[in-house]
Amino acid sequence: MKQVDWKSLICRPSVVIASLSIIAILAFLFVNRLVHRFSEQQKALARRMFAQGQLEQRSGRPDQAIEDFRVALSYDRGNFPYQLNLARALRDNNQPEEAKSYLLNLWNRTPDDGAVNLALARLAARQGQIEDAIHYYHNAAYGRWDSDADAKRRNAQFELVDFLLSRNALPQAQAELLNLSTTLPAASEDLRLRLAQLFARAQDYEHALAEYQRVLAHHREDGSALAGAGESAFRLGRYRTAEDYLSSALRINPKENPEDEQVRQLHETSNMVLQSDPYERKLPASERKARIRDAFNAAGERLEQCAVSQGVNANAMPPESSSPTASVASTPPANSGPDLASLKKQWVEMKPKLTRSRASDDSDLLDSTMNIVFEIEQATQKQCGPGSHIDQALLLLAQTRSGVDR
Amino acid sequence: MSGVASEIESVKAEGHKTSSPESRRFFLSTTFREERFFLILSVFIGLFSGLAVVCFRLAIDWSRISLLGPAPAPHSLRVLFAPALVSLLIAIIVIHIFPLARGSGVNQTKAALYIFNGYIPFRTAVGKFITAALAIGAGHSLGPEDPSLQIGASLASALGRRLELSREKLRLLAPVGAAAGLAAAFNAPISAVLFVIEEVIGRWSAGILGSVVLSAISSVVVVRWFLGAEPLFRIPPITTVKPIELFAYAVLGLAGGLAAVIFAKLIAFFRPRLRALPKWTQYFQSAVAGLIIGLIGYLGAPQIMGAGYEYMDQAMHDQFTWQLMAIFAGLKILATTLSFASGTPGGMFAPALFIGAMLGGAVSGMQHHFYPHLAGSTGTYALVGMGVLFAGFLRAPMTSVFMVLEVSGNYSIIVPVIIANTFAYLISRTLEPTPIFDLLSRQDGLELPSMEEQREESILRVEDAMQTPSGLLLNSEETVHQANLRAQQSQADTFLVRLSPSGWSSITREVLETLDGEGKGEQTLGSALPTARLPYLHPDYPLEMALRYVYQTPLVPVVSRADFRKLEGLISSEAVLNKYRVVSRDEN
Numbered sequence: 002m003k004q005v006d007w008k009s010l011i012c013r014p015s016v017v018i019a020s021l022s023i024i025a026i027l028a029f030l031f032v033n034r035l036v037h038r039f040s041e042q043q044k045a046l047a048r049r050m051f052a053q054g055q056l057e058q059r060s061g062r063p064d065q066a067i068e069d070f071r072v073a074l075s076y077d078r079g080n081f082p083y084q085l086n087l088a089r090a091l092r093d094n095n096q097p098e099e100a101k102s103y104l105l106n107l108w109n110r111t112p113d114d115g116a117v118n119l120a121l122a123r124l125a126a127r128q129g130q131i132e133d134a135i136h137y138y139h140n141a142a143y144g145r146w147d148s149d150a151d152a153k154r155r156n157a158q159f160e161l162v163d164f165l166l167s168r169n170a171l172p173q174a175q176a177e178l179l180n181l182s183t184t185l186p187a188a189s190e191d192l193r194l195r196l197a198q199l200f201a202r203a204q205d206y207e208h209a210l211a212e213y214q215r216v217l218a219h220h221r222e223d224g225s226a227l228a229g230a231g232e233s234a235f236r237l238g239r240y241r242t243a244e245d246y247l248s249s250a251l252r253i254n255p256k257e258n259p260e261d262e263q264v265r266q267l268h269e270t271s272n273m274v275l276q277s278d279p280y281e282r283k284l285p286a287s288e289r290k291a292r293i294r295d296a297f298n299a300a301g302e303r304l305e306q307c308a309v310s311q312g313v314n315a316n317a318m319p320p321e322s323s324s325p326t327a328s329v330a331s332t333p334p335a336n337s338g339p340d341l342a343s344l345k346k347q348w349v350e351m352k353p354k355l356t357r358s359r360a361s362d363d364s365d366l367l368d369s370t371m372n373i374v375f376e377i378e379q380a381t382q383k384q385c386g387p388g389s390h391i392d393q394a395l396l397l398l399a400q401t402r403s404g405v406d407r
Numbered sequence: 408m409s410g411v412a413s414e415i416e417s418v419k420a421e422g423h424k425t426s427s428p429e430s431r432r433f434f435l436s437t438t439f440r441e442e443r444f445f446l447i448l449s450v451f452i453g454l455f456s457g458l459a460v461v462c463f464r465l466a467i468d469w470s471r472i473s474l475l476g477p478a479p480a481p482h483s484l485r486v487l488f489a490p491a492l493v494s495l496l497i498a499i500i501v502i503h504i505f506p507l508a509r510g511s512g513v514n515q516t517k518a519a520l521y522i523f524n525g526y527i528p529f530r531t532a533v534g535k536f537i538t539a540a541l542a543i544g545a546g547h548s549l550g551p552e553d554p555s556l557q558i559g560a561s562l563a564s565a566l567g568r569r570l571e572l573s574r575e576k577l578r579l580l581a582p583v584g585a586a587a588g589l590a591a592a593f594n595a596p597i598s599a600v601l602f603v604i605e606e607v608i609g610r611w612s613a614g615i616l617g618s619v620v621l622s623a624i625s626s627v628v629v630v631r632w633f634l635g636a637e638p639l640f641r642i643p644p645i646t647t648v649k650p651i652e653l654f655a656y657a658v659l660g661l662a663g664g665l666a667a668v669i670f671a672k673l674i675a676f677f678r679p680r681l682r683a684l685p686k687w688t689q690y691f692q693s694a695v696a697g698l699i700i701g702l703i704g705y706l707g708a709p710q711i712m713g714a715g716y717e718y719m720d721q722a723m724h725d726q727f728t729w730q731l732m733a734i735f736a737g738l739k740i741l742a743t744t745l746s747f748a749s750g751t752p753g754g755m756f757a758p759a760l761f762i763g764a765m766l767g768g769a770v771s772g773m774q775h776h777f778y779p780h781l782a783g784s785t786g787t788y789a790l791v792g793m794g795v796l797f798a799g800f801l802r803a804p805m806t807s808v809f810m811v812l813e814v815s816g817n818y819s820i821i822v823p824v825i826i827a828n829t830f831a832y833l834i835s836r837t838l839e840p841t842p843i844f845d846l847l848s849r850q851d852g853l854e855l856p857s858m859e860e861q862r863e864e865s866i867l868r869v870e871d872a873m874q875t876p877s878g879l880l881l882n883s884e885e886t887v888h889q890a891n892l893r894a895q896q897s898q899a900d901t902f903l904v905r906l907s908p909s910g911w912s913s914i915t916r917e918v919l920e921t922l923d924g925e926g927k928g929e930q931t932l933g934s935a936l937p938t939a940r941l942p943y944l945h946p947d948y949p950l951e952m953a954l955r956y957v958y959q960t961p962l963v964p965v966v967s968r969a970d971f972r973k974l975e976g977l978i979s980s981e982a983v984l985n986k987y988r989v990v991s992r993d994e995n
Contacts, residue, residue: 014444017570021451025458032458036633039465046477072478075717079635098784099724102643 047077054086063094081107085116092124100124115144119157126164134164135173155185155192162199174203182212190216190223197229206233213246224254228264235267238401240278244271273394279367280398293370297355299391300377301348307385308341341384344377375399445576446618449583452566453622456559456587457629463536463558464592464634467551470544471713479546479709486546486712487705490697493545497538497751498690505534509750512557514848516585517607517855525564525577532561538752542693546712548700548742550757552592559588559626582607583618590623591630593756594639598810599623605803606844609858638814640720643786645817652783656823659770659788660795660830666766667799667831668838670740670759675846677748682850689750696745703738711738714757719764719793723786727765729772736765755843759796767792790815791827799831802842802859807832869953870946872986873965873976876903880974881914883907883933890914890932891923903941903964904932909971911941911964946975950986953978 054069070087077083084103091100101124107117122137138161146153158181165174178200185192197212213230216223231246247268254261275281279292351373354366378388378396387393471479474489501508507515508531519527539554563584567577582603590599600616600623608615648656681692703711710718722732743758771788790811797807811824836859841849845857879897881890881904894902894916902919904912914936922928927935942956943964956963957980965976 017444018447021448025451025454028455028458032461032633035465036461039469043468046472050477068478071717076477078637096724096726098643098786099721099726102641102724102786105644106641 043076044080047073047075047080047083049073050076051083051086054090058090063090066090067094067096081110085120089120092120092127097124097128111145113140113145115141115146115150115153115157118144119153119160122157122161122164131168131170135161138164155181158184159195159199162203166199166202171203174199175205175208178203178205178208182208187215188219190219194223194226194229197226197233201229201233201236204236206236209233210237222253224250227253231264231271232267235271238397240271240274240397244268244275247271269390270393270397273390274397277391277394278398279371289367293367294355295391296374296395297348297351297370299389299395300374301352303381303388303392304341304345304348304377306388307381308345310385311341341380344373344380347373348377445572445579446621448566448570448572448580449618449622450625452559452563452580452584453587453590453625454629455562455566456555456584456622457591457626459532459536459558459562460555460588460591460626461630461633463540463551463555466536466540467543467714470541471546474545475709475712479704479712481705481707481709483705486709487701488698490546490701490704490712491694492697493541494547494693494697494749494751495690497541498693500534500538501750501752502689505530505538507531508534508538508752510752510847511553511747511754512560513553513585513606513754513844514851514853514855515557516560516581517844517848518853519560519564519581520578520607521855522853524574525567525579525581527557527561527564527581529561529565532558532565535561535752539754542746542751542753543713545697546700546704546709547693547697547746547751547753548711548713548715548739548758549746549751549753549755550714550760551754552589552756553754554752555588555592556585556754557588559584559586559591559622563587563622579615579618582615583622586619587622587626591626593810594627594630594636595810595813596620596623596627597813598806601809602803602806605805606801606858609856609861638816639716640723640814642790642815642817643723643725643784645787645790645815645820646783648783648787648820648823651780653823653826655770655774655778655783655788656791656827657830658774659767659792660827661834662770663763663766663792663795663827664799664831664834664838666736666740666762667759667796667835670744670762670796670800671835671839671843671846673740673744674747674843675850677744678847679850681748682750692749693746693751696749696751699745700742703742708735708738710735711742711761715739715761716757719761719789722764722768723789725768725785727768729769729776732765732772733769736762736769739765756797756801759800760793762800763792763794763796764789765792767795787820787823791820791823794824795827795831798828799835800843802832802835802844804828804832867950867986867990868946869944869948869950869965869978870976872950872953872982873946873978874982876974876977878902880905881932883912883931883936885932886928887919887922887930887932887935888928891919891928894919901961903962903974903977904936905972905974906933906940911943911966912936912939913941913960913962943971944978950983953983954980957983 050069050073054066054073057063057066057069067087067090070083070090074080074083074087084107088100088103088107091097091103101121104117104121104124107114108121111117118137118140122134122141125131125133125137138157141157142154142161144154158177162174162177162181165171165177178196182196185196193212193216197209197216200206200209200212210230210233213226213233216226217230220226227246227250231243231250234240234246235243247264250264251261251268277292277296279289279296281289284292351370355370374395375398378392378399381388381392382396388396470493474485474493476483476485479486507528512535515527515531519525535554535557539549539551543549543551560581561584563580564577567580572580585607586599586603589602590596593599600619603619604610604616608619681688684692700712718735721727722735727735739758739762743755743762746753747755767788767790768785770792771783771785775785793814794807794811797810798804801807807828808821808824812818812821842857842859845855845859848855878899879893879902881893881902883904883906885893890902900916902914902916904914906912914932918937922930922935941960941964943966944953944956945968946965947968953963957978962977962979964974965978967973967975
């Protein structure tokens, strides 16, 4: 019987490789178990430190919270929430570069994660990096969220609009809002109200009014919507509509607070505009003439006051003051300009015509008188600042002469 | 005889035993060549080294949490006393059980390659594993890379011995394992391969390169499998460097070079002095070092304890003021000097990187302060600073560049890295001609080949000794008679013959006359030549190569590489020896 040469057999390369493979597999299994157990211990430690960090953060100790988050992360390096929380804490603690590093690290792992993109967007917004902020806000708005995705996406969009408005990027904000308005659920009044308010802040009063009206269609008595709709209508020069909404708003919410005060002022101004408007249709002739006269007198007073405040001697500008001497005497200071003097002259020349006129429906006279009134109001506004309610009303009429909601 | 000396003697004996002629080479079968098996074995070495390094890192983390707590902070008694108390235990273990576990491990691996025929005792790996894990975990200012390198080399050596590989292969296994260990510790295979080639092996050859690369990659795969693929640091956004900013990087190179020299000189100064103290003090040297380090940590700088990777990361993200980073760099030099010189097992790679990162951050901060237009981001400077210390302290210029590139993954940083590293390397070489690893090996009484000296050694070449061709040159196409007639007009006795289409031969006057006299005058010289072709050399060949041939033939042709028929010169044994005599006289 042939004797087996065990030594040469076990020394065969294939046997050696097979043996090494088996040893490697066993070692792998052993190390795997070891790593797993150790990793569990470390993760428990990390959880403890993370919870401690959250407590510190809530207690207003961001430095300590950051340290705890760091330790937590050192024991669970790949942990997504730990990194995200650390990055947020760093960002809030004015350590933007390190926060960015963590966030970019996360972003590289999951570029579609909504929370990471939102955190990056906020960081970019804080650093004034508009393009980056918009990019990440968009990613957040269309990204993946673990829970309550629709609401979080909407919030990212709202936040983007807020950011754009804070940077005075009105056209971009308006575009984002239009996009947002198509995705909002129709029945959600709160969101519609928020959207309307943002439209108003973006100075897109047309859409703001439409959105307020959608809210009011469901909740007629919503004070905020009424006030917003009133203001939007006011900005659009639709004073009648504005007055209606604003008076309803005041009726519903008559409390004395700064916002109500603003509503009240808008309401008064709207009223004043409506009461001062000589162009209103179906206005009795006497009333129209009275309004023209009142406007004319108010403009004269305003001109007089402004001239005095600017150091221009209005009394030295008699109707006949066409002599060179008088002209020199009445030369106003450089900053008031010659307008006040010439306007005063026009006003003085117009006054007897207005007094003599009996034809209340003389449209030429109406136009020429109101033109002088508007010119005076615009010039005095420019040189002397805002005037009384009636002056502001006349100014608004001047600005929206062709668009007044009659 | 001391423990270390007796241990070295036993290593020597084992090493020679391994290289004995009786060593069986069972793999030399015709079907499975040893080279191929060596490559496969390299993969296994990588796997085992990777697994060992994973365990080593877990051991360091475990000991750190157990000894210093989850978050070492100033004013903690643990921070103050743990390094000293653990050092007492380490000293006992090292002195009585693992005497070769002292130091970093790089020189031991080199010694295995050059002195001990690839033999590294397995117990050294075990000892290094335990003691280095305890030391680093307890807060000694040392790193895990060099011990990982040695653990890898030791595993490879043990495996090679077990498989009874040839002496040649066994020698090469140590660097293969070293590359695997270092790659796993650094999570950076390219840098590990380069370091081993640049600092341990010292030469590039296809056979060893393949094995080193395979082992490094397989070990990194294992480490990433278990510990994740995340790099050691989070790399901050790297700002593009403006040309003017390169001056700032040159300043960083200068500062890094100086810091590297101070660091190396401190170690070189303290280490032999501490070792010369009475033997009983060795039980306490590491403890005293630990106590000082603990005190530094206790008083407010726990950042300098341990490897410090997390703090390098923070430095890269501008978490410290430049003054604080400068202080950390200084304290780390002091702490590492104490830890290393006291014989505590552990490596110097991580401390060098720490010092570099802090120094880079400090230089950046200082430039931000004084020349805000000149400096870029702190992270970039910290990253470049790491490479600077690598180049200046460890004297591995190639590795230093690739290490930064590999860690950062950003090639736009290459110009600043090269500039800063070059300055650091030059400053360091000028002020301290001997690299740190060579200093340490010489202190240990070992004369290992210095890779830097080898790189800088001027080589004598054939062109330095060859003579210009002046004699008659015959062609193989001409007839024997024509050649004889031409030879009559020359004084020489031996003539070179240019063969067609290429090659060289020679013929003596006597043979030529004989051939002509025998009636072979009309034959071509090429067909009648009795002697074989001559070997030839090229002018750039090392002069040593000429020695192989000058004793075979009196004149060896030196020909152009572009045209082998063009004779550039002639070289003889006398010319070679004359050249060596002249050089030797000049050197003396």
